[in-house]
């Protein structure tokens with residue numbers, strides 16, 4: 001279980017998050033929804049230990065990580081999947097998977113990764129540059145699962161992907177969570193977010209305006225998005 005409590009963050013003098021508290025349980029998909037600049041990426045970076053100018057606490061499975069480095073957070077089970085996907089272009093798919101260290105007992109074996117993502121097995125000897133956007137997104141998720149992450153922080157996984165590929169990424173996210181991994185998802189593509197998420201936190205100007213279950217969000221989608229100015 002990820003617990004973020006009372007998180008505020010700044011860039012210099014500018015406050016971009018105010019007293020944000022969120023939770024993600026194992027096997028749950030939770031999204032952060034909000035217009036550009038609402039603070040979603042900053043919140044993910046703060047959880048991962050990549051943004052330091054902040055207050056508040058981050059706890060994963062009872063382990064206090066508030067002052068921990070990003071490396072220690074990765075070792076504790078947080079998996080960062082950035083919006084640029086962070087694939088090493090000159091390395092093959094297999095090398096991308098094998099390069100990062102296994103940091104946790106829950107690490108997926110290479111066989112399990114390939115069973116789960118057959119396309120990565122087919123492309124295992126291809127360099128990162130030869131992958132499509134969807135394949136790169138799968139590789140970025142697979143890499144942190146192989147390291148042993150139990151909670152994935154996904155920043156805009158659907159960005160730049162064709163609708164059919166977005167649908168496939170949604171199925172994969174669902175399957176990952178069925179295996180007990182939690183997902184905290186930042187998405188501009190609200191339609192996609194609403195099909196995949198159990199719960200949503202609606203952010204505006206760095207604050208949580210509302211916290212709604214997936215069902216309620218789908219029922220009130222246009223009203224809620226209008227409220228957020230989206």
Ligand SMILES: Nc1ncnc2c1ncn2[C@@H]1O[C@H](COP(=O)(O)OP(=O)(O)OP(=O)(O)O)[C@@H](O)[C@H]1O
Nearest residue numbers: 011014016034035036037038039040041042043188
């Ligand atoms: N490196 C930075 N220096 C100064 N201000 C920043 C920096 N990065 C982001 N900001 C500001 O912080 C606020 C929150 O940005 P953030 O990227 O977290 O929002 P977001 O909701 O993820 O939006 P987007 O989808 O556009 O990335 C915005 O006002 C943004 O201009």
